[in-house]
Amino acid sequence: MTATTTPWRELAHHLADEMAADGVLQSPAWRDAVEATPRHMFVPRFYVQQQDGQWTETSADDDEWLAAVYRNEPLVTDLATTTNGNRVTVSSSTKPGLMVRMLEALDVRDEHRVLEIGTGTGYNVALLTHRLGDDRVFSVDIGAALVDAARSRLTELGLTPTLAATHGAEGFPAHAPFDRIIATCSLPAVPWAWAEQMREGGLVLVDVKPSTHAGNLALLTRHPDRLEGRFLPRWAGFMAMRDADLAPEVVSVVEDVNTGNRSSTRREPTPWSSLVPWFLVQARMPGEVAFGYRGATGQGPEWAVFSTPDGSWSAVRVQPDENGEREVRQGGPMPLWDAFEATHETWDNLGQPNWDRLGLTVTPDGRHAVWLDEPDGEVSWSLLPR
Ligand SMILES: C[S@@+](CC[C@H](N)C(=O)[O-])C[C@H]1O[C@@H](n2cnc3c(N)ncnc32)[C@H](O)[C@@H]1O
Structure with a gap:
């Protein structure tokens, strides 16, 4: 049977098997959600960048589309043109294996109310809504057209979570408090507004990246006076949060x-x-x-x-x-390079600790302390507020 004649449920079932074999899909509840969610409805087209920098589009009219949509791969789903005329990615459907890895790490329970920052295609909202029901799922994206498209796809499936087009750094105060916040775009720092909208003991899972590639997913617990937790052992990278519903500027660098x-x-x-x-040196940049x-x-x-x-x-x-x-x-x-060399040497001398030994504490004054092994340990780095 070819991919185009294979019913989508079978493809979703294979996708779930693949993620289970990789060890990321562990709980029956998330397996049910993956198997019940038609990813093809959330990714009616995707874009691939070619060697020459041009983008090609694959849509439901193309033979390879359906199989591609059920592969365990991220897919670029929206492009915009910058003022310099470059086409850049503004939204994508996250790799399902990463999405599920994050949902498993979030330790979601039936009674939880969850906020997602970065609605994008709506696929992850669909997984959450399948798991928790319409009344417990909230999601925001800065792209108004993205939110509209996600809402109509979800409605077509009979799912009606609460979505809004707004800046995710503000959270979604009208619907707080939440038990879990999951961000599917990266941020240079964790907004304290999220902590304020979180129940004590609640969890935030966010990709903290002060610069390109400089950071990782952090799972933080809401304490009365701070958010605190560890980085996930495996690295992941999301597209950066942008400040407007426009394509971000391409930053120009040195002349000569x-x-x-x-x-x-x-x-x-x-x-x-x-x-x-590279992450640790951000404290000095x-x-x-x-x-x-x-x-x-x-x-x-x-x-x-x-x-x-x-x-x-x-x-x-x-x-x-x-x-x-x-x-x-x-x-x-x-x-800048000298600073990186010096930090690399410090890290070498510490025995090259990996992400699993690093943690983060965020306080209401916006301070972000990165620590080694224990929050009160001897080694820490203070990320500069940006
Ligand atoms: C990787 S995509 C999200 C994937 C999505 N969760 C899914 O399942 O398809 C990242 C999203 O973050 C959104 N985003 C960027 N800046 C944002 C902001 N300031 N507030 C909210 N969302 C933002 C982008 O528009 C984009 O849709």
């Missing part, structure tokens, strides 16, 4: 990499090759770090470039020389 002070490094110059130290590439060689991009809004920048050659060294150029008020 050859003008900066010169040094060298033996480290890989991409954030994802050192995720934990003068603002959000934009990451991109400059120039081209026969083997790909020439420079990896980091920059912050105060004009600090670092560029590191992507390819090492025959001795394993990479040229570094740095300019502006703060040598």
Whole structure:
């Protein structure tokens, strides 16, 4: 039987089996939700970026669409054009395995009221509503058209959770208190407004990322005076929260990499090759770090470039020389790469602790303390408020 002739329930069943085999789908309640939710109704089309940067669209008219929608993959579902004319992703359907991993980690009970930040396609709202019922599920997205589309898809399935087009950093005060908050976009910091809308003992699961790739999912418990908890052991990355129902600006970086002070490094110059130290160094960065590439060689991009809004920048050659060294150029008020090297060394000396040893405490004054092993332990980093 081909994918186009396979009934969707069978495809959803296979998807559930795959997630169970990966160890992420564990409870019968979430298996029921996955098997009962037609993902194809939430992803009527998706976009794939080609090598040349152009996007192609696959929709219900295309043969490969149905099978693709039931694969355990994230799918880009909405694009927008920036003022510079670039097409950028503004919404996607999260990889089902990640969604389910988060729902399992949230420890949702039948009587819970759950707020999701980042409605997107509405697929995750459908899972939650199947599990908890219409009256216990709330979801917001900054994209008004996204919310409208999600609402009509859910209604078609007979599901009527409460949705609104609003900035997720504000939570959804009209419907508080919640027992759980799950964010499916990343934030540089956890808004205290969420804590205020949370029952004591409630949980927030959010991707904390002060800069691109710099952070991970944190599961935080609401205490009277703080939110506190640990990062999940496995890394995940969501698209960043945006401040308006518009495409985000593409941040421009340094003019000419050859003008900066010169040094060298033996480290890989991409954030994802050192995720934990790249997160920890955010405590020293003068603002959000934009990451991109400059120039081209026969083997790909020439420079990896980091920059912050105060004009600090670092560029590191992507390819090492025959001795394993990479040229570094740095300019502006703060040598960003030097800060990263120093933090990496501290992390090495601590025995390279992974996410499972790191935790986060957020207080009403907006302070974010990242700690090693225990909240009151000897090692901590203070993320600068942005
Ligand atoms: C990865 S998608 C969400 C996927 C979604 N949960 C699903 O099941 O399809 C991230 C979403 O976050 C939304 N978002 C971005 N900034 C936001 C903000 N300030 N407030 C609320 N939602 C926001 C985006 O519009 C996008 O739809």
